[in-house]
Amino acid sequence: MMGAGKTTLGRELAGRLGYTFVDLDEYIEQREGRSIQELFEAAGQEGFRRAERAALEAVVQDFEQAIIATGGGTPCFFDNIDFINQHGASIFLDVPAEELVQRLLLTDLSQRPLLAQKSEADLKDFIVKTLATRLAFYKQARYTVSGKRYNIEQLESLVKP
Numbered sequence: 001m002m003g004a005g006k007t008t009l010g011r012e013l014a015g016r017l018g019y020t021f022v023d024l025d026e027y028i029e030q031r032e033g034r035s036i037q038e039l040f041e042a043a044g045q046e047g048f049r050r051a052e053r054a055a056l057e058a059v060v061q062d063f064e065q066a067i068i069a070t071g072g073g074t075p076c077f078f079d080n081i082d083f084i085n086q087h088g089a090s091i092f093l094d095v096p097a098e099e100l101v102q103r104l105l106l107t108d109l110s111q112r113p114l115l116a117q118k119s120e121a122d123l124k125d126f127i128v129k130t131l132a133t134r135l136a137f138y139k140q141a142r143y144t145v146s147g148k149r150y151n152i153e154q155l156e157s158l159v160k161p
Ligand SMILES: Nc1ncnc2c1ncn2[C@@H]1O[C@H](COP(=O)(O)OP(=O)(O)O)[C@@H](O)[C@H]1O
Pocket: 001, 002, 003, 004, 005, 006, 007, 008, 009, 069, 072, 103, 104, 106, 107, 148, 149, 150
């Protein structure tokens, strides 16, 4: 989910393993030549999800040993979660909703179009409801790591060959 730490942790994990790190949102931005916000503005969420799926297919062609930080919605559209599981070892970072909200409030919400311009109360409501609808997808990850704190060695042991 947004704020779980996919980008932050993914980068750290890739560094430890000596793997390439790819943040799917950044990869989409490079492919599309515009920011995620611009893509949402021009093509709506539907257009973004199509670009996201295309990027997912391209990224598995482009990289062999890589840690990919997806976006929070990636596994929840099309058959993306099946595609992800067919091509790699997926990890669900299962962070409580209240913690996600606290973290996200400290960031620039305009960078995440689904959260832009939300009040704190609306943000809380959105995170709780969205997490509930997405959980069925997230639970299909091969591994689940739960809690506010994480242990990078534990994560490393999950994916290390
Ligand atoms: N384990 C953590 N504990 C506390 N804050 C964290 C942790 N992981 C990430 N953050 C912070 O939470 C925010 C969202 O992290 P980010 O990696 O962008 O999440 P995601 O890519 O899953 O949306 C950032 O401000 C980041 O510094």
